[in-house]
Amino acid sequence: MIALWDYDSMIYWGCYKIITDEQIEVYKLNGKDDSFIDEEIISLSLNRLSQMETQVIEEIEDTGIVIDIIEYYVTKCKFSIRKWIYPEYKPRGKDEIRRRVGLVRTRLIDCGFVKYCDFFEADDIVADRAIELNEQSKDIPIHLIIGQDKDYNQIEGLRFNDSRPISKEVDNNGHRIKLPCKGLTFITKKEAEYNFWHQVLTGDSGDNIKGCEGIGKLKATKILKGRKNLLRATYEAYLKKYKDGAKFELWKNYFLIKLTTKR
16 A cells, blocks of 8 residues: 655644743753754654654554555645635744744755655645556555545545544643544545535635635535536536626636646
């Protein structure tokens, strides 16, 4: 089995709270400069990433899947196509955690450990690779997508959601207990198509994609229910809301939500 791993979230949690502000102050009091501190952050984050990855792989193999090859993907867009056509896409401020993520991601790229694209995000590259493998494998799944992004629900095949919910219960140290990963699902071709058009209707608040105004999850489900031509059903909903601007709004959201580098 070939695992296609969207490593963005893993890097974020690998860097998260890896060194406290108090520890940084101690380093500085001991004469350590910013370069030393950054190297410490990278080293500790990579160590935590290794531990997190081992846990995820163990949970995957507990399902009976044996991973033969892992391909790692990250987002490092020098020029985002989505941002170009829609400047409001994914507004992001600068903070310390994002700076640290950038440090670790750059180190992984420099080591040749991960793949990336200058114009598209990790999930676009993963989607193209998954589609390529689907065409090669016919009816036998040979790949598994590992990632937390709900956009992967528009891709046919096996998926392992590596996000780890946190329980309300606490351990002996007073820390909230982390539960197992959300786990394994299989998405059929029909389900993948439905999930895509459902999201074109509802949008994606996390990425600041509005969708068709006034349509939430329940209404979108009602619009698509029983329809064979999901594009037609979606266009009709946009037409009611936007009239002459329906084609533009539909194309824009299609472009923003569709996972692929092939435009």
